[in-house]
Amino acid sequence: MARSTTARQEATYAKLLQLYPTSYRRQFAEPMQQMFVDLCHERTQNGLDTRGLAYRLYAETLMGALTQHLQETRMNLKTTQAKVTIGVGLIGIIAAIAILSNRPTAQLLHPGLGLKQVRQLSKGTKSACLADSSAAANAVKHDDTFQVYKGTKFSNFESAAGIAITDVPAGTNYHLAINSYANKTVTGTLAYEKDYGTYNYTIKKLPAAGQWQLMSIVACQKS
Amino acid sequence: MSTSKTYTPLTPAVLYILMALSDSEKHGYAIKKQVEADSENKVSMGPGTLYGSLKRMLESGLVAESDKKIDPDMDDQRRIYYKLTGAGKQALEAELERYRRVVSLTKRHAASAGLAVYGA
Numbered sequence: 001m002a003r004s005t006t007a008r009q010e011a012t013y014a015k016l017l018q019l020y021p022t023s024y025r026r027q028f029a030e031p032m033q034q035m036f037v038d039l040c041h042e043r044t045q046n047g048l049d050t051r052g053l054a055y056r057l058y059a060e061t062l063m064g065a066l067t068q069h070l071q072e073t074r075m076n077l078k079t080t081q082a083k084v085t086i087g088v089g090l091i092g093i094i095a096a097i098a099i100l101s102n103r104p105t106a107q108l109l110h111p112g113l114g115l116k117q118v119r120q121l122s123k124g125t126k127s128a129c130l131a132d133s134s135a136a137a138n139a140v141k142h143d144d145t146f147q148v149y150k151g152t153k154f155s156n157f158e159s160a161a162g163i164a165i166t167d168v169p170a171g172t173n174y175h176l177a178i179n180s181y182a183n184k185t186v187t188g189t190l191a192y193e194k195d196y197g198t199y200n201y202t203i204k205k206l207p208a209a210g211q212w213q214l215m216s217i218v219a220c221q222k223s
Numbered sequence: 224m225s226t227s228k229t230y231t232p233l234t235p236a237v238l239y240i241l242m243a244l245s246d247s248e249k250h251g252y253a254i255k256k257q258v259e260a261d262s263e264n265k266v267s268m269g270p271g272t273l274y275g276s277l278k279r280m281l282e283s284g285l286v287a288e289s290d291k292k293i294d295p296d297m298d299d300q301r302r303i304y305y306k307l308t309g310a311g312k313q314a315l316e317a318e319l320e321r322y323r324r325v326v327s328l329t330k331r332h333a334a335s336a337g338l339a340v341y342g343a
């Protein structure tokens with residue numbers, strides 16, 4: 001009778017050990033089970049009942065399993081946090097390298113760049129402003145399309161260049177020098193009047209009719 | 224400049240386990256019995272508490288697993304033995320030194336307050 005009770009208690013304890021995390025169980029389940037058997041055996045040898053001990057150890061096992069799971073979760077969170085930190089750091093480094101390696105040449109533009117941003121992007125660059133080329137200007141004119149607004153004819157290419165910097169006030173005059181036109185890409189210099197500056201630009205002819213897209217713009221110095 | 228490693232105070236369970244292993248390597252059940260003897264049955268650890276503490280101590284390098292072997296005083300089952308590492312010995316010495324300082328301070332305060340000091 002006592003033997004079957006002990007066997008049952010051992011079986012229950014073995015089941016409870018399954019509640020521990022796998023890694024913990026792999027390392028300690030066997031010696032823990034062995035110790036449970038030793039403790040029950042000790043009490044049986046002394047003619048004592050093992051039920052009180054067994055219940056106490058069941059409770060301890062439940063608490064222990066919970067603690068180990070919490071510890072593992074905390075460790076996993078730390079590991080995840082570390083991975084995220086390293087990932088974000090790497091992305092930051094890659095982005096910094098990309099930005100720095102782009103700086104000296106051309107600043108790719110997205111619609112909506114203002115004067116401040118263009119000047120910021122141009123810091124540290126020393127591009128010379130580009131001269132006019134009538135041959136290139138004629139080639140652009142050949143590919144350009146026009147639209148008429150209130151009786152006035154507007155060049156789509158010039159319109160694309162004219163809005164290169166979004167916060168230059170409307171009505172500000174500018175001179176557009178066309179330096180080269182190759183592979184559907186125009187390079188030249190855009191010189192605003194007043195203090196709005198002079199910039200080298202790259203504008204690409206898009207396949208759609210009448211569409212020109214500003215690709216880069218950088219402050220330049222007149223020679 | 225001191226180059227010695229500093230140890231934060233140990234939990235009672237860790238301290239008793241380190242003391243139990245200070246003279247020889249032991250398996251789990253023998254550690255438990257030694258802790259009960261050292262603490263005059265005031266500290267009793269079940270398998271969950273004992274192996275939970277051993278796991279943390281293994282991770283922090285205070286103890287190490289020894290070979291699996293049979294305890295001649297027990298049955299013929301092979302058991303995992305645990306032993307103190309160098310770091311474990313240092314941590315135990317540091318903790319005992321901390322206790323000695325606390326006892327010494329307590330004695331001085333008790334003496335100045337005119338209280339009886341046992342073991343003085």
